[in-house]
Amino acid sequence: MRKGILIIISGFSGAGKGTIVKELIKNKDFCLSISATTRGAREGEEEGVHYYFIERNQFEQMISTGELIEWASYCDNYYGTPRKYVEDMLNNGRDVILEIEMQGALQIKNQYPDSLLVFVTAPTAKDIKQRLINRGTETLDIIKKRLEKSFTEIDAIDDYDYIVVNDGLNDSVSQIKAIIIAEHERVARNKDIKIRLKKEFEELLKGDN
Amino acid sequence: MRKGILIIISGFSGAGKGTIVKELIKNKDFCLSISATTRGAREGEEEGVHYYFIERNQFEQMISTGELIEWASYCDNYYGTPRKYVEDMLNNGRDVILEIEMQGALQIKNQYPDSLLVFVTAPTAKDIKQRLINRGTETLDIIKKRLEKSFTEIDAIDDYDYIVVNDGLNDSVSQIKAIIIAEHERVARNKDIKIRLKKEFEELLKGDN
Numbered sequence: 001m002r003k004g005i006l007i008i009i010s011g012f013s014g015a016g017k018g019t020i021v022k023e024l025i026k027n028k029d030f031c032l033s034i035s036a037t038t039r040g041a042r043e044g045e046e047e048g049v050h051y052y053f054i055e056r057n058q059f060e061q062m063i064s065t066g067e068l069i070e071w072a073s074y075c076d077n078y079y080g081t082p083r084k085y086v087e088d089m090l091n092n093g094r095d096v097i098l099e100i101e102m103q104g105a106l107q108i109k110n111q112y113p114d115s116l117l118v119f120v121t122a123p124t125a126k127d128i129k130q131r132l133i134n135r136g137t138e139t140l141d142i143i144k145k146r147l148e149k150s151f152t153e154i155d156a157i158d159d160y161d162y163i164v165v166n167d168g169l170n171d172s173v174s175q176i177k178a179i180i181i182a183e184h185e186r187v188a189r190n191k192d193i194k195i196r197l198k199k200e201f202e203e204l205l206k207g208d209n
Numbered sequence: 210m211r212k213g214i215l216i217i218i219s220g221f222s223g224a225g226k227g228t229i230v231k232e233l234i235k236n237k238d239f240c241l242s243i244s245a246t247t248r249g250a251r252e253g254e255e256e257g258v259h260y261y262f263i264e265r266n267q268f269e270q271m272i273s274t275g276e277l278i279e280w281a282s283y284c285d286n287y288y289g290t291p292r293k294y295v296e297d298m299l300n301n302g303r304d305v306i307l308e309i310e311m312q313g314a315l316q317i318k319n320q321y322p323d324s325l326l327v328f329v330t331a332p333t334a335k336d337i338k339q340r341l342i343n344r345g346t347e348t349l350d351i352i353k354k355r356l357e358k359s360f361t362e363i364d365a366i367d368d369y370d371y372i373v374v375n376d377g378l379n380d381s382v383s384q385i386k387a388i389i390i391a392e393h394e395r396v397a398r399n400k401d402i403k404i405r406l407k408k409e410f411e412e413l414l415k416g417d418n
Contacts, residue, residue: 193372
């Protein structure tokens with residue numbers, strides 16, 4: 001059976017990757033990996049939809065038993081990706097989408113070299129700033145900090161496989177879908193086909209003699 | 210301006226690549242590179258559509274002046290790919306399709322490392338044999354020779370980027386279109402975006418101070 005691909009989507013905050021991911025999983029063509037966190041649920045956040053909300057000691061146990069494929073601590077809370085769901089889905093041939101920041105993405109690429117890294121950006125740095133301002137949820141000071149963080153991370157784009165310039169939701173979603181279709185056809189992911197064909201040709205030519 | 214991609218399509222004879230290529234270029238989304246040859250035109254073959262039919266001494270001159278990106282001699286005739294058309298189209302941002310056998314494909318990959326190599330196969334070796342028989346244009350002896358040639362070339366599939374299992378014209382055409390869309394988004398083909406964003410962020414953050 002065809003194996004699923006682990007698709008990691010990162011991007012500058014303000015690039016619109018959340019909306020893209022929501023659109024990608026709408027028709028259940030792809031599974032979405034849900035993170036575990038020790039922080040409390042915010043209003044509107046649902047268990048198993050936005051996060052798995054778990055206790056600190058449980059999270060630390062998951063770290064020590066290797067049940068997370070990546071984790072980080074941020075503002076005194078843990079965030080991480082449970083391994084079981086991701087591997088179960090991949091083994092079932094399902095493509096799994098993971099929306100995650102760059103550091104976690106590169107941790108995963110080391111463990112799962114076959115994973116597919118997609119970086120999403122707005123067309124220009126100005127657009128990114130404007131989108132953060134338009135959100136209206138953050139002070140200019142925090143926005144500046146986010147832009148500074150984006151700037152320090154920029155060189156890590158080179159470690160990604162694809163870069164999608166988000167100049168419109170539909171185009172970006174189609175592009176990412178095309179990327180996933182294409183990746184399934186990569187020779188590196190289909191070594192079994194060549195091996196099978198070789199055997200078949202051998203049999204066929206033997207039979208002809 | 211976005212640069213075009215040189216797309217090289219190869220495949221076992223009987224895999225159906227000719228039909229796929231015809232379908233791909235139907236809407237002029239892609240340019241088709243036409244080979245030059247010294248053999249005479251067969252019935253129904255048109256100059257500039259199927260081949261450029263040229264004289265032997267002209268072909269040899271093109272070889273010596275580097276006007277061909279690859280060439281081979283087969284059954285006492287020369288076949289080759291004129292460089293000018295390919296490069297003009299790529300520089301104009303057009304994607305160029307080249308249907309060519311494996312040896313020529315690998316020659317081109319050496320000269321144009323950015324070119325995209327797609328290998329087309331029928332689902333099984335038996336299908337390939339059956340399609341050659343169904344064509345009804347070749348004796349069983351020649352079919353056997355073709356199958357033997359396919360068998361010797363099989364390992365070169367590893368040098369290709371993508372393998373498309375042709376189990377239906379429409380699916381194969383959509384897959385190759387997805388591959389081309391995806392390839393345009395590869396980080397390796399878009400180094401300028403990161404460089405530009407880096408500069409823009411720098412300016413933006415400077416302006417904020």
